[in-house]
Each structure stands twice: as structure tokens, then as C-alpha cells.
Amino acid sequence: LVVCPYFLNEGFPNNTDGWLRPAADIVRKAGGLLICDEVQSGFGRTGTHFWAHEKMDVVPDVMTLGKPMANGHPVGGVIARGDIVSEFRKGYRYFNTFGGNPVSCAAAMAVLDEIEAENLVANAKRTGDYARQRLNALQAKYDIIGDVRGSGLIFGAEMVLDKTAKEPASAFTDGIINAMRHRGIILSKLGRHKNTLKIRPPMPFSKANADLLFDTLDDVLNKSLNML
Incomplete structure (x- = not known):
């Protein structure tokens, strides 16, 4: 199941905190993964939690990040459980010319510092x-x-x-x-x-x-x- 946990493009309906948890339980019971796209809803934007999936009371198996992550500098990220990454590396060869470059990482770190410093x-x-x-x-x-x-x-x-x-x-x-x-x-x-x-x-x-x-x-x- 791939979702923006705050359902922004769907019109961000007023779902109660914890609303996504039952769906995540069903997906995992069926052997699936919960993938949360935090590109729009992450980094404290909801005002209540740093990540929208926390507001929805779930911990995703995979989380994708981007856009606001470096305040306009082109950078994105993927976070996943160790076993998922290990399985992916066994089955696929992934290469990215710019992956992990220090300039993008510095820009992303500066954004995190600013979010914390300016509350x-x-x-x-x-x-x-x-x-x-x-x-x-x-x-x-x-x-x-x-x-x-x-x-x-x-x-x-x-x-x-x-x-x-x-x-x-x-x-x-x-x-x-x-x-x-x-x-x-x-x-x-x-x-x-x-x-x-x-x-x-x-x-x-x-x-x-x-x-x-x-x-x-x-x-x-x-x-x-x-x-x-």
C-alpha cells in the first residue's frame, strides 16, 4: 500500500489521528508492505508530529522523502527497514551518479538544523x-x-x-x-x-x-x- 499518510492530493480529509493503523494491519497480515510518501506531509508540516505517519499511528516499512528536504536543492531520500534493503540489494542492482553526494547531504542537514533552531x-x-x-x-x-x-x-x-x-x-x-x-x-x-x-x-x-x-x-x- 503506497500512500501519502495525510492524503494531501485527495483533499486532505479530516481523518482522526490513528486512522491509518487498521489499514496498515490488514496490509501486513496479507504479507504486504506499507510505503508512506512523506514528500509533502513530512518535516513537521502537520504541526503535531514530525512525520504525518506518526499522526496516523503507523510506522511504515518504507518511507520516501523529497522536495522540502533541502529547501529547493534537488535531493530526495528513501528510508526502509534493514531486511527490506538487504533483500532489495540481493535482487536488484541500483546505481545513482549523484546518490549520497556531500553537497546535497549538507543542504539537507542545514534544513534539519534550521527546523530545530527556529522551532x-x-x-x-x-x-x-x-x-x-x-x-x-x-x-x-x-x-x-x-x-x-x-x-x-x-x-x-x-x-x-x-x-x-x-x-x-x-x-x-x-x-x-x-x-x-x-x-x-x-x-x-x-x-x-x-x-x-x-x-x-x-x-x-x-x-x-x-x-x-x-x-x-x-x-x-x-x-x-x-x-x-
């Missing part, structure tokens, strides 16, 4: 809680926002044409993203119907940054709804 996991929790307060206020103001969810510096709003029927407002979401882009703020969309705003800012993101983001989003929503 960025706690910042993700503090700023993320504030961001969802701002989003909840917008939800109370605009019926187009059907749901608000997230943890730490992963948060967003699901756009719906009808709060009862939950009809996706996919085209409207596209318009909001484009309007925000023209205002200098880059957002994206995800979920089955591509109607969920995905907001995943850098780990040093502050409350002042959040105010700029949501003040702008408030203005864009107001103007966009008046044009419908």
Missing part, C-alpha cells in the same frame, strides 16, 4: 491554528465555502455551489486561484473534483503572512461572488 514545527501548529480561524471566519461569511480543514501548515477550503448537496464549485475554484495569482499569491487545487483550495506555505510562514493571505482571499471572494 518551526511549533510555528506550524501556532500559525496553522490561526490560519484555520481566519478560514472559519470566511466560511461563516461566504456560503461558497462548504468545508475548512487541515493541520499545521496544510490547510484549505472546499468550494461548493450548495452546502447541503455539496455540489463542487470546480470552475469557481479555478477563478479564485487565477485571481489570487494576479494578486501575487500562488494557491493550487486538489481533490476528486478539483474544488479544494490547497494552501501549503513555507514553514516560516507567520501570522502576518496569514493575514495578508486571507485579507486578499476575502477581497477576491467578495469580488468574484458579486460577478456571478
